[in-house]
Amino acid sequence: MPTETKQIQDLASQEYKYGFYTDIEADSIPAGLNEDVVALISAKKNEPEFMLEWRLKAYRHWLTMKEPKWPNVHYPPIDYQGIVYYSAPKKKDSPKSLDEVDPELLETYRKLGIPLGEQELLAGVAVDAVFDSVSVATTFKEKLAELGIIFCSFSEAVGDHPELVKQYLGSVVPYTDNFFASLNSAVFSDGSFCYIPEGVRCPMELSTYFRINAKNTGQFERTLIIAEKGSYVSYLEGCTAPMRDENQLHAAVVELIAHDDAQIKYSTIQNWYPGDDEGKGGIYNFVTKRGKCLGRNSKISWTQVETGSAITWKYPSCILLGDNSIGEFYSVALTKKRQQADTGTKMIHIGKNTRSTVISKGISAGHGQNTYRGLIKISKSATGARNYTQCDSMLIGDQCGAHTFPYIEIKNSTAQMEHEASTSKIGEDQMFYCQSRGLSAEDAVSMIVNGFCKKVFKELPMEFAVEADRLLSVNLEGSVG
């Protein structure tokens, strides 16, 4: 075995750095799912009638559906009756300030390096922190409210702005959309809600940190972002999770709506527990993310750095409805150990002169399996549509795999499509070149991989780009080298 390969494999066994469990008394309901549970969740959250009806319709539809088998991922059957569908940290009332937040919770955030407190002001980040299923702290709300921006937990939005929720919930991802989206619609616990009024440019990056905790609790987040005419918002989402033994299901739904001339930039760093060397105990991350460019000249841009989870199944997509609207997808997916990722995007061109860009970088190490799956659809009405797709795969070591499934459907002959794809291996040549200049094998791999991902990283907001760089290096120490 060449030394480089061996080094890479030796390095492929670093422990997950965020594996710890916070002992907070959780207010949970028993495992299992039926209409009573759905009703109970709705009641616990004091939801209005329309929400309960919507959840029940979703649940009934879900019962008629089958779990999708087409993704290029493998896992044992999930026992949906063995999952606890609701768990909230025990607190009678929502905290008014950080002083009221459970100190142990704050300690957890501190360990995760989340700047919840005065640091946010300095960092200019408003954090809507989701711990388990209920938002426990929302900051900067007043500041944003002065501009008419609503940034709150989904539950609060249901209570305070039911008309907006009613209008937009399910308008991009209907409750019938797919197996996991339907399940989410029935049982979602909480999430984030964001509304940017006409002409407002959100002055700070909005950020939410998700964290799965509490044994056996499926996490079903729901995020809804609405950007009115001429507005702009950049939203950051980042995750870590504690180490555990049983697989945890995470089935989130994110819906974005951009009106005329509005722009939404949605960035994700996903670093959930990937499982041990045998792949045991990692998170199943089955997510439906979709944005609708409803208005003319609107733009939705997805950037994701996916390094965690045992299984990742997600296709952040754009429906380009408005004329001249733009959809973008920038992705870095790293799989190591026994991780599996089937990820990509769908760009649905409907409006005239719509444009989309897809840049996907997949890195496989250890026994990781990385699949890019993408659909570019140019409808009959989409005269003058253009797409540029670039998907590159990098292999580290000789036990991993990279797969590419690009689907292209063109129904309008004026469309212009470009597709580039490559697969490369971190070569001994590159490694030796770096090492012969004094860099360690670990630094060399980290540098080569970060260079490979450059095009995606430069799309991330500044603070996230630094984190992404660090995250990749940390993960490479563990899994790549």
Added chain:
Amino acid sequence: MLEIKDLHVKAGDKEILHGINLKVKAGEVHSIMGPNGSGKSTLAQVLAGRESYEVTAGQITYEGKDLLQIAPEDRARLGIFMAFQYPVEIPGVSNTYFLKAALNAIRKERGEEEVDALDFLNLVKEKMELLKIDEKLISRPVNEGFSGGEKKRNEIFQLAVLEPKLAILDETDSGLDIDALKVVAHGVNSLRSKDRAFIVVTHYQRILNYIIPDYVHVLYDGRVVKSGGKQLAIELEKKGYSWLGEETVSAQLVN
């Protein structure tokens, strides 16, 4: 500084070097010449620590240390530098970033402080002028999309910034036009010092018109068949390499 004793090297099942002996002192410039396939590049790569070659016998001592026990990155940190015959592209990693990381790794080994961005920039500027390197080149990704000449010049630029004790040039002259060759040679000459040694591996005598060696060794079929002063290079240019083969064969017969 460097002593190679009876070095035997295999690539796969084939022995390429059959017992090389060489002594290099600080301040000296040695040229290793020879036809294609004689083992010149193998020798250079073994010195830099390439692990796809297997050393089956012999030893290499560098500053009193057993070089063969030292990892490639540690050799670099101890002051060995090889300018590659085929420099490798590293997409997305800027030349400056790469070079700064390398320099700091080496400085750390020497017990020196890491250079900050400003000092590094000044150093880079100075060396760029020396080698007539276009400023744009150093902000571009390492060797990506560089022409052959640019890649070679970039190697010498790295050499100038990293300031090794022992510099090995592996056919740096091949593929260079005469102007580029002069620039590279000028760079090397300005880096010559009493503390630094060079091993210039080349196929052609041409570069030795500009970098005057102290010693010339001729490698033929994995052996040093002749050593001499700079005159030897000129002789080779006139006669080619083939006569050496005959001479070796007859020498072996006599033995």
